[in-house]
Amino acid sequence: GAVVSQHPSRVICKSGTSVKIECRSLDFQATTMFWYRQFPKQSLMLMATSNEGSKATYEQGVEKDKFLINHASLTLSTLTVASAHPEDSSFYICSATWTGGTAYEQYFGPGTRLTVT
Amino acid sequence: QKEVEQDPGPLSVPEGAIVSLNCTYSNSAFQYFMWYRQYSRKGPELLMYTYSSGNKEDGRFTAQVDKSSKYISLFIRDSQPSDSATYLCAMKGNQGGKLIFGQGTELSVKP
Numbered sequence: 365g366a367v368v369s370q371h372p373s374r375v376i377c378k379s380g381t382s383v384k385i386e387c388r389s390l391d392f393q394a395t396t397m398f399w400y401r402q403f404p405k406q407s408l409m410l411m412a413t414s415n416e417g418s419k420a421t422y423e424q425g426v427e428k429d430k431f432l433i434n435h436a437s438l439t440l441s442t443l444t445v446a447s448a449h450p451e452d453s454s455f456y457i458c459s460a461t462w463t464g465g466t467a468y469e470q471y472f473g474p475g476t477r478l479t480v481t
Numbered sequence: 482q483k484e485v486e487q488d489p490g491p492l493s494v495p496e497g498a499i500v501s502l503n504c505t506y507s508n509s510a511f512q513y514f515m516w517y518r519q520y521s522r523k524g525p526e527l528l529m530y531t532y533s534s535g536n537k538e539d540g541r542f543t544a545q546v547d548k549s550s551k552y553i554s555l556f557i558r559d560s561q562p563s564d565s566a567t568y569l570c571a572m573k574g575n576q577g578g579k580l581i582f583g584q585g586t587e588l589s590v591k592p
Contacts, residue, residue: 368524398579405489407569407582408525457524470580472517472524 387458394460487583504570
């Protein structure tokens with residue numbers, strides 16, 4: 365099956381620093397990647413959708429200058445949390461789809477737990 | 482009103498029980514209905530997928546969609562401790578649309 369990896373799996377940083385999270389599709393070319401945020405015992409909230417080679421589309425209320433998304437290749441998307449603050453602490457999950465897949469085929473990464481102290 | 486409503490639980494059942502998980506939704510344009518299983522501190526994995534109305538069975542899992550009532554269900558037969566996880570329903574309106582998730586139901590199956 366299609367595999368999506370994320371790195372790092374866990375990161376702890378000080379307030380004010382920037383953190384980069386990588387999302388990779390390991391065995392398929394991901395034409396579209398999604399970034400989600402999940403708070404404890406809550407659902408996944410879509411932050412942004414990115415297509416390879418174009419600017420990401422952000423959901424309402426998501427600051428694009430704070431959550432920088434780059435989808436530079438068909439296998440890699442990165443999310444950079446700029447000047448992170450404690451309220452940015454959360455579980456960040458990426459997912460990916462490919463043009464050959466069907467409507468339901470969205471493959472999720474294992475997630476990255478960000479803790480900002 | 483949220484587009485997708487799901488009882489967060491927690492739901493605790495004995496091993497071997499039949500589990501019923503449900504979601505309601507308000508957007509009649511939803512056509513694709515999915516159930517994901519998420520273990521603690523992991524990403525969601527797709528369990529079942531249904532297009533439009535109807536039932537779908539896969540082993541111990543059965544997914545049902547009733548579009549007239551805007552109600553979907555996931556049944557787990559002969560539940561096992563390894564089924565303990567959070568179950569998220571998700572749906573979308575068209576192939577290119579974004580997935581809308583329910584809050585997730587936390588299930589615990591006791592041996």
